[in-house]
Amino acid sequence: MAKNTSPAFASRLGFILAAAGSAVGVGNIWGFPTQAASNGGGAFLLVYLIMIAILAYPMLVAEVTIGRIRQNNPIEALRNLSDKAFFRGTGAIAGVVGLIVLSLILSFYAIVSGWLISYMISPLLIFVGLPDTAAWFVEFSEARNMATMIFFMLLTVYVVRSGVNNGIERWSRRLMPMLFVLLIGMSAYILTQEGALEGLKMYLVPDFSQISDPQLIIRAMGQAFFSLSLGVCVMMTYGAYLSNKENIPKTAAWVAGIDTSVAFLAGLLILPAMFVAQSNGVQIYADDGTLLSADTLVFTVLPAMFDTLGTAGLFVSFGFFLLMVIAAITSSISMLEAPVNALREEARCDRSSGVWIVTLIVTAISTTIIYNFEVLFGAVVTFSTVYMQPIMALVFAIMLTWVLRQNHLLKALKQGSPDIDKSLFWKIWPWYVKFVCPILILLIIWQG
Template sequence: MRENRDNIVEDEALAADGAAAAAGARGRDAWASRTGFILACVGSAVGMANIWLFPYRVADLGGAAFLIPYLLFVALLGFTGVIGEMAFGRAMGAGPLGAFGKAMELRGIAHGRVIGRVIGLVPTIGQLALAVGYAVVLGWAFNYLVASLDGQLIATEQVGAFFGAVASDMGNVVFHLLGLALTFAIMILGISRGIERINKVLMPAFFVLFVIVGVRVLMMPGALDGYEYLLVPRWEALANPTTWVYALGQAFFSLSLAGGGTLVYGSYLKQDVDVVRSARDVAIFDTLAALVAAFTVVPALFAFGLDVSSGPPLLFITLPGVFQEMPLGNLFMIVFFLAVVFAAVTSLMNLFESPVEALQDQFRLPRWAAVAVVAVIAVAVGLPLESGDAVSLWMDVISIYVIPVGAFLAAVMFFWVCPRGFARRQAELGHGPIGPWFDVLTRYVFVGVTAAVIVLGIFFGGIG
């Protein structure tokens, strides 16, 4: 009797696999290549936090010793959560609303599709809310790039006052709107013709630009002290639980685990793409981006005797001061803020894609109309956030209370609500057998870690 029931469940799961794959193939845009998908996912993961927060964390929490828990968590989350969100989106051929609804339907829950869609609003609205705040910060970076190009920033005697004016109430509206216009102009072209093509240009350019600045920093007197500070591990930091907590937060948020962006990018994947290998590559390149930033920023600060624990002001106050003192500083300032803008735009496209996809999938809107609706919301909600204090509070609330919950809900839906074995079979498509370790690490370890991120984020007031 028990064996027959297990066979029935297995047959239902296999049938669900086929139905989900067919649903994903109908009438949706798709990535033209695996490389384009990888670069888009790397673009979503590589944001401004890689540039200012990671160097600060490494410098403040043990140097090379911090990398041990950080890399452990990157490996764990990459081979569980990132694989899971990619495979979940591809299996259901939909973003959070559609994917959650189909998962509930597969479980056989009455009115499951409607219930799942309601639950899927959490990560979708969370992504939109985070994007609205992030667009304000993109506007700051855009302003700094233009001010670098025209020589205004290099000539500014008080960088702190310059930033204060930019981040004041309604102090950067033009550049805020320009950043949004650029982002939506790319998105309206679609996945393969818009997001994929631009990421193929911007992501390699980001690495090249940062390496250029890094080589210049390497030649500066005093920079070697910064490399030593980063490379010599302070092992006592590993005995501090805070080191592990912030390493987890840095890895979690850097890999864009939110139940939205990675999931919806996965929904545009073809069935033969190896998501295990893809997740590995995303984790590797995201980590490389963070390390390149750390080995550029921290030595530059040491070269000028500045505080490596500058925190959030590092990007917009401390580093411009470094470029002002550097030979050919204006040139390298332009290169640096161009890279920052690239990182911000690629991340913002990923954040906005969840609500755009939801409007297309659930309301059958054409792409241009869905982008237009999201653009109106972004402007209407974003303009009142045009101040440093307002956007900081907004981003803290969303990143602490909403984003981790979205990741947790996606994990529960894929690894627990979907029929047993469904998640592993979807991850194996294009890759081959994975092994039972995947079920253990995803159903128990990853879901547990994601719940811990929620609790720790509230307790510490944010860990990412």
């Protein structure tokens, strides 16, 4: 079967920045530090780094490889791993399920990202003398949630409608360097404040007695998979856009490395900021040692800390939430692109129509969550990220290593690395993904 003429990234750097942008998101800058603060700081950091190395990176290589083999959308890519009717049907179903899970993630992601936009706008409104309008933006309400969610979705639509080169690649090249500059600058500033060193110690010095906690391990695994956008067809879609000349293992290592660096830097910002807040009179832990407002850390503890900094706090607050919005957009464009590309190739619709169809579906799901927030929000987050992402990543890895013939797999990897069959990577990775990763994932889920 001939390969599909999918759009393509113009350069390796474009792919790395776009894929890393997909991986780098609210999960890194909000989710990871919050998980670290709630689960022992340094202990969580250590287990998270281990999970990236032994599970997330091998699975990332698998998903990018699936996408590049035929350079099709995820449904067709998984269907094409075999000539047998059963496996072709199973692959197509797996692709559809992965895209459904991705749409669920984007639906709650758009709500959270809307909150980030609210908190970014609020200090500017206070600065120009509009405190009542600023208060509306930071008060939880269905009207606020709807308005900011729709605005965020329209920002995402603006980028994705422009295509891979003029939209995703161009904006990833602009936003990712800006994200790093803001993150490093904010971290450097926070570390100069009183109380920051206590948070730094908590973050970097692990309590080894907590490392074997099954709940900590499953949370670290879920965070690693969510952070790298695994199990939801995003990396498969981007893999289809990757040139055949590129070395997949090395390129995937760059993506994982950038993503992990951002998560680590975010921890250097958020955990010290928590203790700066504490030194300024903001309570961050309950009497029993649990983190207060864990799920809404960046919307409660950090703004309270920014308030203690006076006028300077307005600018620091704006800079922090601008950083969060940039991270959110680099992820949301990939979440929208994957189902749009599948719709474009499977249903033969044009890009613009596909963008609006998927956007309307996701917006409808987001609206349902907003008007049934207490019941649905946490349930959708847990179902999609903690359970479905690892399970679908496992399905994709099994499809690649058990269904696709090994000589076809080797041929795909040799396109960007002609001597890969002589490398240590090829001696270890195929059987590791085939046997070890599924056992580890199932054991961790079972323990959890």
